[in-house]
Amino acid sequence: xxxxxxxxxxSGIPIFYIKIGLGFVFSFLITFFSIPTIVKxxxxxxxxxxxxxxxxxxxxxxxxxxxxxxxxxGICASIxxxxxxxxxxxxxxxxxxLLYVGxxxxxxxxxxxxxxxxxxxxxxxxxxxxxxxxxxxxGIFGVYELEYFVSVIFSIVTFIILINxxxxxxGIDGLAGGYSVICSALFGISYYRLxxxxxxxxxxxxxxxxxxxxxxxxxxxxxxTRKIFMGDTxxxxxxxxxxxxxICFIDIFIDKNLIDVPxxxxxxxxxxxxxxxxxxxxxxxxxxxIRLYNKKSPFxxxxxxxxxxxLKLNLTHRRSTFYIILYYLMIVGVAYYLRHINVNLLLLVxxxxxxxxxxxxxxxxxxxxxxx
Numbered sequence: 001x002x003x004x005x006x007x008x009x010x011s012g013i014p015i016f017y018i019k020i021g022l023g024f025v026f027s028f029l030i031t032f033f034s035i036p037t038i039v040k041x042x043x044x045x046x047x048x049x050x051x052x053x054x055x056x057x058x059x060x061x062x063x064x065x066x067x068x069x070x071x072x073x074g075i076c077a078s079i080x081x082x083x084x085x086x087x088x089x090x091x092x093x094x095x096x097x098l099l100y101v102g103x104x105x106x107x108x109x110x111x112x113x114x115x116x117x118x119x120x121x122x123x124x125x126x127x128x129x130x131x132x133x134x135x136x137x138x139g140i141f142g143v144y145e146l147e148y149f150v151s152v153i154f155s156i157v158t159f160i161i162l163i164n165x166x167x168x169x170x171g172i173d174g175l176a177g178g179y180s181v182i183c184s185a186l187f188g189i190s191y192y193r194l195x196x197x198x199x200x201x202x203x204x205x206x207x208x209x210x211x212x213x214x215x216x217x218x219x220x221x222x223x224x225t226r227k228i229f230m231g232d233t234x235x236x237x238x239x240x241x242x243x244x245x246x247i248c249f250i251d252i253f254i255d256k257n258l259i260d261v262p263x264x265x266x267x268x269x270x271x272x273x274x275x276x277x278x279x280x281x282x283x284x285x286x287x288x289x290i291r292l293y294n295k296k297s298p299f300x301x302x303x304x305x306x307x308x309x310x311l312k313l314n315l316t317h318r319r320s321t322f323y324i325i326l327y328y329l330m331i332v333g334v335a336y337y338l339r340h341i342n343v344n345l346l347l348l349v350x351x352x353x354x355x356x357x358x359x360x361x362x363x364x365x366x367x368x369x370x371x372x
Contacts, residue, residue: 016199023080023203027072027210034068035218039228047107049229059224063106065215066233070099072211073237081203090129091244094122098163098240102233112299115232116160122240123159127152132247134158135254138267139343159243165280166239167232168287172307173317176230177216178325179279180238184208186276186332187245194252194264201248208241220318239280246273268339271347275335279306279328282354309361313368327357 042048042062049063074095078085085092101118104110127133133155137143146154170176188205191198218228230238253269266272274281283306288298296302310320331353338346 016196016203019080019203020206023076023207024210027076027207028214030072030075031068031211031214032217034071035065035215035228036226038062038064038068039218039226042228049106049231061224061227061229063229063231064103064233065219065228065230066102066106066235066237067099069211069215069230069234070095070237072214073207073241076207076210077204080207081200083200084204087200088126088130088132090125094126094240095237097122097125098236099233102231102236106231106233119160119163119236120156123156123163126244127155127159132244132251134247134250134270136250138253138270140270140347141344155247158247159240161284162243162246162277162280163236163239165277165284166242167235168305169280169283169307170230170235171305172311172320174216174220174321175307175317175324176235176238177212177219178321179328180242181209181212181216182325182329183242183276184212184245187242187249190249198252201245204241205245208238212238242277246277249273266339268335268341268343268346271343271350272332272335272339274347275332275350278331278350278354279324282306282351282358286355286358306358306361309365312365313361324357327360328354331357 039062042064047062047064048060074092078092097118101110101115105115133151134146135151136145166176166180169179184205188202188209191201191205215228215230215234218226219230221227250269250273253264253266286306287302287304290304291298291300291302306324307320310323311317315323331350334353335346335350338349
C-alpha cells in the first residue's frame with residue numbers, strides 16, 4: 001500500500017483528496033455498471049420481490065441491489081481506506097456474514113431467529129473483536145463511563161437495533177438509500193472537521209455515498225426494466241456501517257490518553273449521533289409501541305411506518321422520501337445548534353421532535369378528512 005500511495009503522490013495533490021476523488025468515482029461506477037447485470041440475472045432466474053402486506057409497490061421488482069452495494073464498498077473501502085481493515089480486523093468478516101445472510105433472506109426468506117443469530121454474531125465480532133463499542137453515555141440519565149461487560153452488551157444491542165431499524169425504513173423508493181447518503185455525508189463532514197486521524201472514516205463515508213447514489217439512479221427509475229431494490233442485503237449492510245460510523249463518532253470524544261491521538265470534547269456527542277440516525281430509531285420505536293398497544297407481536301408486519309402514513313396522504317414515493325428526509329435533516333440542524341446545552345435536555349428535545357414527525361402525517365390526514 002505504501003507503493004500505491006507513493007504512486008498517487010506523484011501528482012502533487014495531497015493523497016487524501018486523491019483517495020476521496022477516486023473512492024467516490026470508482027464506488028459510483030462499480031455499482032452503476034453492476035446493477036444492470038444483477039437486474040438481468042434476477043429477471044431471468046425470477047429472483048424478484050413480490051408485493052406483500054407491508055409492500056408499497058404493486059409489481060415484482062428485483063431486490064438484489066445490495067449485492068452491488070457490497071461489491072462496490074468491499075473493493076473501494078479496502079483499497080482507499082485500507083487502514084480501517086488494519087485497525088478493525090473483524091470489519092470485513094462482519095460484512096461478508098451480512099452479505100451471505102442478506103442474500104439468503106432476499107432469495108429464500110430466512111426465519112427471523114436465524115437472522116437474529118447472525119446479527120448477534122456480527123455485532124459480537126465487531127464489538128468484542130474490534131473493540132468498537134459505546135464506552136460512555138456522557139452523562140445521559142446521569143451515566144458516564146460504562147463497565148466493560150455493560151458496554152459490550154449495550155453496544156451489541158445497539159448494533160442489532162440499528163441494523164433492523166434501517167431495514168424497516170426501506171419501504172419506499174429512495175428512502176433508505178437517500179437517508180444513508182445524508183447520514184454518511186453528515187458523519188463524513190464531522191470526521192473531516194475532526195482532523196486527519198479520522199480520514200479513513202471520511203473516505204469510507206464518501207465510498208458509501210458514491211455507491212448509494214449509483215443505486216438510487218436505478219431505484220428511482222421510472223422504467224420498470226431498470227428498477228431495483230436494495231433488499232435485506234443492502235439495508236443490513238448500510239445499517240451496520242452507519243451503526244459502525246456512529247459509534248466511532250461517539251468514541252472520538254472519549255479521551256483515551258493515547259499518543260498521537262487528538263483530544264476532543266463534546267458532551268452531547270451521543271445525542272448528535274442519535275439525531276443523525278433519528279429516523280430509523282423513531283420509526284422503529286413508534287411501530288413497536290403501536291403493535292404492543294394493539295396487543296400484537298412487535299414482529300408482525302403492518303403499515304404503521306412513517307412512509308406508509310405519507311403514502312396515505314396520496315403522496316408519491318419521491319415526495320414522501322423528500323419530506324421525510326427534509327424533516328429529519330431539520331432535527332440534525334436543531335441538535336447541532338443546541339449541541340452545547342444540557343445533554344439530557346437535548347435528548348428530550350430531539351426525541352420529542354422526532355416523534356412529532358412520526359405523528360404529523362396522522363394529524364394532517366385527520367384534518368384533511370374533517371374538511372371533506
